[in-house]
Amino acid sequence: MQLTNRSKVVVKKEMTLMERLYLPAILAGMWITIKHFLRKKATINYPEVKRPIAQVYRGMHVLKRDEKGAERCTACGLCAVACPAEAITMIAEERKAGEENLYREEKYAATYEINMLRCIFCGDCEEACPKEAIFLTDRIVPSEFLRNDFVYGKDKLVESVSQRVDVSVRQTKEVANFKKDNKQQHNINDLKQFFKNALIKH
Amino acid sequence: MESSFIIGKFILAACVFGLSLFVAMYSTYFERKIAAFLQDRLGPNRAGPFGILQPLADGVKMFMKEEITPIVSNKWLFIFGPSLAMLTALMTGAVIPWAPTYVNGDTYFPLQVADINIGVLYLFGVVSIGVYGIMIGGWASNNKYSLMGALRASSQMISYELAMGLSIIALVMMTGTLSVREIASQQIGWHWNVLYQPLACLIFIICAFAETNRAPFDLPECETELVGGYHTEYSSMKLGFYLFAEYINMFISSAVISTLFFGGYNFPLIYNYVTDPFWVSVVGFAVMMSKTLFFIFLFMWVRWTLPRFRYDQLMHLGWKVLIPLSIINIVLTGIGMWLTDKI
Structure with missing residues (x-):
């Protein structure tokens, strides 16, 4: 299959005198490099200047709290089911009396871990979440020395009460419309199908 | 001779000693900068404004590194090698006229460390x-x-x-003299030797690239085949001396090319306007330095354009083409x- 018309058939022929002199070719090469000398540089001075990212950029996750500061996540496990990379695990627990200010509903995630090395940042967990608890943000996952450090627990994922993480940037009009769309039910429908199949199997 | x-x-x-070291020091910086610019990058820009303190940082790094002398090496020769490379590199600057002779009434002072009548031969002797x-x-x-690297280096040189x-x-x-100062002073105005001897100039520049072990003739330290070539075992400032000697050689070679073929401190018409003896020397030095710096740039420009020769190609070029x-x-x-009745 021909992809471009830039390919050339190589002919092994005797070089002409001009070619054997090499000097014209060397000068041509030097002309090319000197043109690059004056060209605009491709480098971005990273810490000072940052590369612009898309408005809907999908970066590090956040587990949101509600307005009163209680965790929204109910450990339903839909995100873990939706995750194509199987990066999410969690252990659910029942809310005890007196913990109403910590967890919004009767069930919560005692542990919630995302393996950032497995995660492909597709955003399916965010789409699957019925409680608007997990969001992807424009933050970048920092580098670590150890593999274990990439397994993010609730300490890194849940936003702190005092420093809320703004996720509204990613919620463009298109995204909001998409979420209102009835087709968004496909998550639930798929899940119903999944459980039906599981029941039939057993 | 008065005191x-x-x-x-x-x-x-x-x-001249300080100048050679200073230019060599900043050559390392400009080498990296020019390499970067030719490859659409920015180069070192963290140490000081535009990274101009980078050579200092590099120097400190070189001194602080652990010094390793291999147990199987010959201790004295191991130290002697880089010292000799550095010594000969610094010796060549002595016969180069950096500016026109300072003449003010009776005061007469040639701005050249040693005006010996066999200057060209001295250059070749020290380089070899x-x-x-x-x-x-x-x-x-x-x-x-x-x-292997040393073998290649010696046969190539x-x-x-x-x-x-x-x-x-x-x-x-053509010039009828071996004195570098006379060769320089003969090229007044536009009478640059490159116009009379273009082929000799071209051969000389190509050989200068080979003599200084610079790309495309950097086979002695060819990383792809020989790890680090002759300085594989060297570390710390001993390695620094080898690298530094290369840059000093490059500077001196550029100075020699500009003196022998490109008029040295001469520039057309400039001495019609400058007559004060002090300023004649200053302008002459500036002209000489700008030519030298241009050739240093040429050295780097070629290095970051051309790939390395193969060893047989190198020998072929040297013996069957250039000679x-x-x-x-x-x-x-x-x-x-x-034909022109000069003999």
Whole structure:
């Protein structure tokens, strides 16, 4: 299959005198490099200047709290089911009396871990979440020395009460419309199908 | 010889020494900057504004690194190698006229450390000692890669010295002198030797690239085949000396090219406007330095454009192309001089 018309058939022929002199070719090469000398540089001075990212950029996750500061996540496990990379695990627990200010509903995630090395940042967990608890943000996952450090627990994922993480940037009009769309039910429908199949199997 | 003359020469020698080191130091910075610019990058820009303190940082790094002397090496020769390379590199600057002779009434002071009447021969002599630094270093390391690198370096330098010397013979025939100062002062105005001896100039520049072990002739330290070539076993400032000697050689080679072929401190018309003896020296020095810096840039420009030669290609170019060409050039020069009744 021909992809471009830039390919050339190589002919092994005797070089002409001009070619054997090499000097014209060397000068041509030097002309090319000197043109690059004056060209605009491709480098971005990273810490000072940052590369612009898309408005809907999908970066590090956040587990949101509600307005009163209680965790929204109910450990339903839909995100873990939706995750194509199987990066999410969690252990659910029942809310005890007196913990109403910590967890919004009767069930919560005692542990919630995302393996950032497995995660492909597709955003399916965010789409699957019925409680608007997990969001992807424009933050970048920092580098670590150890593999274990990439397994993010609730300490890194849940936003702190005092420093809320703004996720509204990613919620463009298109995204909001998409979420209102009835087709968004496909998550639930798929899940119903999944459980039906599981029941039939057993 | 009065004492003020001797003191003046001492100061001048110290200045040339300092200048060589300073230019070599900043050559490392500009090498990286130019490499970056030619590859659409920015280069070092963290140490100081635009990274101009980078050479200092590099120097400190070199001194702080652990110094390793291999247990199987020959201790004294291992130290002697880089010292010799550095010594010969710094010696060559002595015969180069950096500016026109300072003449003010009776005061007469040549701005050249040693005006010897065989300056060109001195240059060649010192440059050919330079190869011993590399050879001894490669031998003393007791390492196969180092030895291969040293072997390549010596054969390459010997081959290209021949063509270099032959190309200079044509020049010497024309100028009728071996004194570098006289060759420089003969090229007043536009009478640059490159216009009369273009072929000799081209051969000389190519050989200068080979002599300084710069790309495309950097086979002695060819990383893809020989790890680090002759300085594989070297670390810390001993390695620094080798690298530094290369940059000093590059600076001196550029100065020699501009003196022998590109008029040295001469520039057309400029001395019609500048007559004050002090400013004549300053302008002459500026002209000389700008030519030298241009050739340093050329060295780097070529390095970051051309790929490395293969070893057989290198030998082919040296023995079968450059040496015959320079012999032809000598014959042509002789015929030309005969026709124009110069002999």
